[in-house]
């Protein structure tokens with residue numbers, strides 16, 4: 062009898078395990094080009110946005126231009142209506158040098174797998190470098206019990222193109238402040254840094270501490286194209302990881318741009334209605350799951 066059910070049970074367990082092993086934790090960053098009132102009223106665009114957000118456990122949206130403060134709640138309620146899993150979001154205040162042009166950072170996250178354990182808006186006049194950014198970082202600490210790393214901090218940044226080099230260098234100081242403030246090394250910096258083509262000259266890279274510090278890993282391959290237009294190929298959007306521990310918790314070679322035009326079978330114009338950028342993303346290893354998989358394999362060998 063035992064000889065009969067044992068292989069069946071084991072293969073069922075193994076199948077369940079493989080299913081769970083495949084479910085790694087995805088972090089994304091997306092410049093949602095001028096996301097506000099008019100986009101939130103476009104059903105076709107919203108459909109794509111819902112699909113983009115719900116692929117990710119956490120996604121940073123940038124260029125949120127929602128002066129009426131209705132577009133983000135609308136996106137959230139549409140996500141929660143259409144998706145099996147529930148989401149929530151935290152957003153920064155409206156940021157910008159002029160009243161006429163303001164943007165918000167917003168982090169959408171899957172409430173079943175991640176929660177917010179801290180947030181901090183960097184002020185305009187940080188000691189050391191007054192008014193370095195057009196949009197000061199809104200840093201958020203997340204707890205994700207299913208990941209190997211458990212807790213991590215995200216530093217978002219959408220640089221202004223003309224000051225991209227200076228702003229990227231100033232992000233290095235922000236990183237040092239966050240390390241001290243929350244006593245952690247598990248920090249990821251992400252967003253549209255404008256870190257390529259005309260906005261970051263090759264000769265200036267050696268002046269950017271965010272690039273030269275060997276403890277920081279720039280995850281996306283240099284030849285990544287994060288722009289929708291076929292006529293451009295630039296790696297503007299980036300994911301940078303601080304410290305050995307977080308870098309080891311990343312699934313190797315998983316960082317990439319998500320070409321939603323191809324995936325959703327859109328024309329270039331239809332894709333541009335959503336954004337002129339692709340989202341970028343990276344996978345984190347799932348912790349307890351890989352452990353239970355290893356245990357199961359040991360059990361399998363032991364029993365057979």
Ligand SMILES: *[C@@H]1O[C@H](CO)[C@@H](O)[C@H](O)[C@H]1NC(C)=O
Pocket residue numbers: 158192193194195221223224
């Ligand atoms: C670039 O930086 C300078 C100096 O901090 C600032 O005065 C200017 O407004 C910035 N430009 C933009 C587009 O943010």
